[in-house]
Amino acid sequence: MFVQSSFVRRYRVYVLALTFCGLMMFSTSAEADIAVPHQGGRPVTLDAPIAGFGYYGFGGAFGLRVGIPIVENGFVPTINNAVYINFGADLYPFGQYIAIGIPITVHWEFYFNDKWSAFAELGINIFLGDWVFGGQAFRFDAVNWLMFAVGGKFHITPSFALVLRAGNPYASFGISFSF
Template structure:
């Protein structure tokens, strides 16, 4: 329930901030008025500050908030539909997957391996700003896949586009906060 409240409040805050940009209305209502790409490749750094009842985590020493973890990862998103669910808006849908590594002071191997798979819904507001929501699942293992657990994944993010090929990307939600560079390929 806490994750749903966090997801909803983050979504409302993002929508509010993006709706105040005066030039946003110029592109959001023009389908296909965004960089044309087949895939988005995103190396990033990440952190985890909150957890959703991790199975396999030792009880007592392990808190649901705090005990931050840091690491790095890579995400690839392959475009599935353009325009997507709302044909009159500038939006796309992609399947997003990747691998992340974070330190873990309570794990057997001292790190977690994360494999997220999500559905990503993208909105392009103008030539500089876009936003997205990710929903799906993440497989988690401490170390070398001795034990594998499935966790939910809910994230919202935004991009600042330098040009049609490169953007800074920030993603926040459950379980990650990531910051990286997106490369749009395959026009």
């Protein structure tokens, strides 16, 4: 019987994420263009990671994130990009306990065309681990408190997208709504 280490499982998720992001370069039709700066406002987004891959294997994260635009034409005014502040809540099942993460990130998104965008996130994840619900003493797991990720979105409609995110403390697949 072959037992996979968490490193092998995590490596597969990164390969999947990089493949997904690489496919974004081959989109053929576009009305929006990364070379054309965005005009007007950006929508508020609601992301729902629905299948997570954490340090402890498949199924390790579920949650909701709200993204509020803070720089509507991003840090680079000559291209189509935007900066959001994201915050939300995630649940991580750990054996018989559940941990809670409260991510607060800066989310920088680049819009290649009407269908594809890519993003990077950096921030903190207020992590209430199994020690909260298991009656154990507090411990600071730095790896769970640092939040960073890269990912891509496939925009099915202007208000609905599929999202793939790879980073720390987990990688995930989910959906996104824009309002």
